[in-house]
Amino acid sequence: MTDIDFAVLGTGGIGRRTLEVSQHKEGLTPVAACDRNGIAIDRGGLDVEELLDATEGNIASGPQSGPEQSSSAELRSADSRAAKPRDDGDQPRDGDDRGDTDGSNAATDGGAAADAAASAADAAASSGVKQTGEGAGVVASEQGEPTETPIDDVIEISDAVDAVLIALPNLEHDFIPNIADRFAEAAYSGVLIDVLKRSRVIGMLDERADQLEDAGITFVCGAGATPGFLTGAAALAVQSFVEVHEVDIWWGVGLKSGYEDNRGTVREDIAHLDGYDVETARDLSDEEIEEIIEAHDGVLEFHDMEHADDVLLERAGICDAEDVTVGGILDVRSDEKPTTTTVSVTGTTFDGERATNTFELGDETSMAANVNGPALGYLKAAVRRNRAGEHGVFGPAELMPSF
Amino acid sequence: MTDIDFAVLGTGGIGRRTLEVSQHKEGLTPVAACDRNGIAIDRGGLDVEELLDATEGNIASGPQSGPEQSSSAELRSADSRAAKPRDDGDQPRDGDDRGDTDGSNAATDGGAAADAAASAADAAASSGVKQTGEGAGVVASEQGEPTETPIDDVIEISDAVDAVLIALPNLEHDFIPNIADRFAEAAYSGVLIDVLKRSRVIGMLDERADQLEDAGITFVCGAGATPGFLTGAAALAVQSFVEVHEVDIWWGVGLKSGYEDNRGTVREDIAHLDGYDVETARDLSDEEIEEIIEAHDGVLEFHDMEHADDVLLERAGICDAEDVTVGGILDVRSDEKPTTTTVSVTGTTFDGERATNTFELGDETSMAANVNGPALGYLKAAVRRNRAGEHGVFGPAELMPSF
Known part of the structure; x- marks a missing residue:
């Protein structure tokens, strides 16, 4: 298997640790990482150590009360899509009671390894725990540049990217599905992978399965510890x-x-x-x-x-x-x-x-170890599937021997 | 995933139980099964119950002392290939000391679930434990026909087959690799899967990786309990x-x-x-x-x-x-x-x-359950890989999330 160049959206707990774990893996090269205010790109491979050192305890985030009050135009623009009517008439395949009730406790379901790690990003990003003001986050790195459109910036270089790990805080239910839409509309044809936990979101991704398949995207959802x-x-x-x-x-x-x-x-x-x-x-x-x-x-x-x-x-x-x-x-x-x-x-x-x-x-295995190792394992498996022409939406269990 | 039509070579312990377990699985249709003396073919799906009932305690096999004295021209012809010089100049990729020493205790490594079940076939086929004379084995079934060339017969209908499970007794080291050669030469382009245990055989399959890949075959080796x-x-x-x-x-x-x-x-x-x-x-x-x-x-x-x-x-x-x-x-x-x-x-x-x-x-899980379920699980995963265009030789661990 040839090398995999990947990007990370979000540099909270999961994003940062994924970058770190990737340094232990053969054939995985992080070429882009972004947060709300900044992006670092190096097609030859980011200097992960410098990036992590520069951003340790220094994660860019919005104000205390979350995305509605966020100063990030990028996240607002992603969010605003939630209110737009969907273009197609598909009903959620998973739109049953479970999906709905699950949506209510969706953001983290806390406690499990994946949850805790995912919410480390949440806590940092939506509560501003680690915010240190101007220059916070990726822009504090020598490799970082300020941007108001980090996701668009990643999309712009996505021809150089085999996989994108979505390690963003849990915002609106359709935040990650909308990001999938944006990559699909931009003719990205690699892997998208997230570590989400919400049943509802999986249903929303399923609604987009045809669109993702047409674009040539292999989307693996829920690929952290649990689910994953x-x-x-x-x-x-x-x-x-x-x-x-x-x-x-x-x-x-x-x-x-x-x-x-x-x-x-x-x-x-x-x-x-x-x-x-x-x-x-x-x-x-x-x-x-x-x-x-x-x-x-x-x-x-x-x-x-x-x-x-x-x-x-x-x-x-x-x-x-x-x-x-x-x-x-x-x-x-x-x-x-x-x-x-x-x-x-x-x-x-x-x-x-x-x-x-x-x-x-x-x-002795930390929650972070049990999120990030599997996330990268599934990412590598997904790139292989993607290159073989298998596109659409997949859960982790579908990357295993079939039952 | 659409339905999978598969064939089983060998109706010893593994072959028979695989046919049985497949009845519990969705989308798996056995269309052919053979032993030394007979073959049953039904492109619409074999009547597994009838086949198992007719052959219970009634497995066709050669005489006590194994293939050299076998009356089966088919197996002899397969064996005889072992003595032929190889056509290509490839060196074994796995031809190290391990491969060689391992070969010496290769046949079953007994005891582990896969081993015991594999050797059930061995015992039946090479020691004649269950032989009952004329009409033994597949030919005892209403669906069976006598043949001296069971493997060729399966190859002949292999355009109707997505996967072939090789559940044959452990004979010469290169017996299974030679079967792979025959399918490749016959332009078969589906899945071949075995439950072998010998390190040496895996090296021999590796030697054939290019040939199998060119043919469009996805060969999964060692897909029982252990390895598997x-x-x-x-x-x-x-x-x-x-x-x-x-x-x-x-x-x-x-x-x-x-x-x-x-x-x-x-x-x-x-x-x-x-x-x-x-x-x-x-x-x-x-x-x-x-x-x-x-x-x-x-x-x-x-x-x-x-x-x-x-x-x-x-x-x-x-x-x-x-x-x-x-x-x-x-x-x-x-x-x-x-x-x-x-x-x-x-x-x-x-x-x-x-x-x-x-x-x-x-x-409470029997060795048979731990061989045949995984074998079919890997078979299904392999068909998916095959259809996506991934060909060559794979171990079970390569069908998992990557490390």
Whole structure:
């Protein structure tokens, strides 16, 4: 396989760590990275170390209250597309109740490895945790240039790019789908990959499957830890069986040292606790959140979370979405995982035995390791598919041996 | 994905169970199956139940001592190619010491799920365990016709076939590679897939990669349980890491009820015990084997077995072959697994943590379930690759997200 040149949209937690992990991988060259205010491009390969050093603790973001008040014309223009009527008459293939209700707790579903890492970017970008004023973010790097149109700038050089990792904060539901539209309209024909968690967004990408396929784009959605790594593990574990009864994904995250960066995740997680929902969690003050955490001694446990693993396993033909359960434990006062991240797949073999196959992640693996490694693994697999002419929308489980 | 029509070469343990498992899978239609003396073809789909019922305990095979004395002109003609000089000047890409030494214990490496099941075919076919004389095997089915050229017969209808599962007994090292040659020369352009275990054979297939690629064949080698299922699990488990230190594959097989069918495996397994090798094991009488089993109370434990998992993980760029260890326990007096089949992958994350990710198969999953499900899963994935224009030789780990 020849080399892969890729771009990263967003330099929050996932974007930065992906750039870092790519330095350990053969054949992966980051050629562009952008945030709201700046872009760094080097077709020969970015100096990742310089970029990370220059932007450490220095992530460009909008003001406290999020995109509506954002000063970024680029993000506003992306957002504004959400209000426009869609050009085609397609109905969401996944527009069922699950998709809708899931949308409500969509932004992070917090706690799981992918969530926490994704929300590190959120927290940084939408709460301005790390903002340091003028010159923040990519423009602080020697390689960075200021821009008001970072995504357009990446699109402009996309003929030199094999894959684009979308590591942007969770904004409107259709933010990532709209970015897909823009790449498709610009005749980009490589890979787009995200680490989203929202079932609803996957439905919205499915609406665009034909358009993406026509453009020659291979879009892989939900390719972080969960969904992503653990969805793939489930897709492999079912191979012993002819019928799958239950897929149980259970995660542990210890977040003491990452807590400051992941306040957004914790807020979203609270929406999954009894007595809360996304709206009430969104309205909580920081003090109220601290009180809730205090009341739980820093350990939040979640059951029956809505996660796109269900939709992604169903679309791969492995089981019904309702047979998938996701839960876990988040400890914000320890870096030790409070429980072992485990995928348990129960099924029946062709010879009539009921059994459970399991996949466990070592407790020492950080959420970041379990997001960024798989994201790049799926990215490489997707580039191969793309080059072979397989275009459209894919979930991680569809990049595995078929069930 | 549209339907897949496939053929099975060999109706020993793997062939028969693959036909059975395919009945549980959507979009898989078996259209041909053959053994030494007969072939059943139905382009609309074989009546698998009738075929299995008619051939149960009734597998066509040659005489006790193997292909040299075989009455089958077809197998002899395939074998005879082994002695012919190769047409091209390619050197084996994998022709190192490992390949050579591995070849010596190549035939089954016994005990592991794939091995035992593969050797069920061996035992039936080369020891004649189930031979019942005239009319044995496929010809006993209403759908069967006698033939002296079963493989040629399948080649003849191969335009109607998307994939061919090679579930033939372990004969000469180059038996399967020679079959690949024949399909390539006949301008077949679909999938070939086997469940072999010999590192040496993979090197021999690699020698043919260009020829297979030119023909448009996608050859997936070693796609049973181990190598295969467990190799894939290792390839996924490494995604947390930037460096892989060790892959440890440890299997348990309880074979009480399958013992009669798997004498060949047990013989091969004995070659891995201290004081034995392939040659001495081959020369043991059945009585001597029983004595050895008796001396071990029916439980044979193996360490540092040579298995193609190592070569297949190395060729996928995951780790060095020498970092892979394979061992396990075979209990011929119980159907309970004497130990849990486990893949342990130890590596270091990008953030410097050393950890071990594990994949465990439920003890109730039979070796057959863990061979045939993955074989068909890889077959389906391979057809997709084939249709997208990806041709040549692939290991299971190469059908996973890339490392």
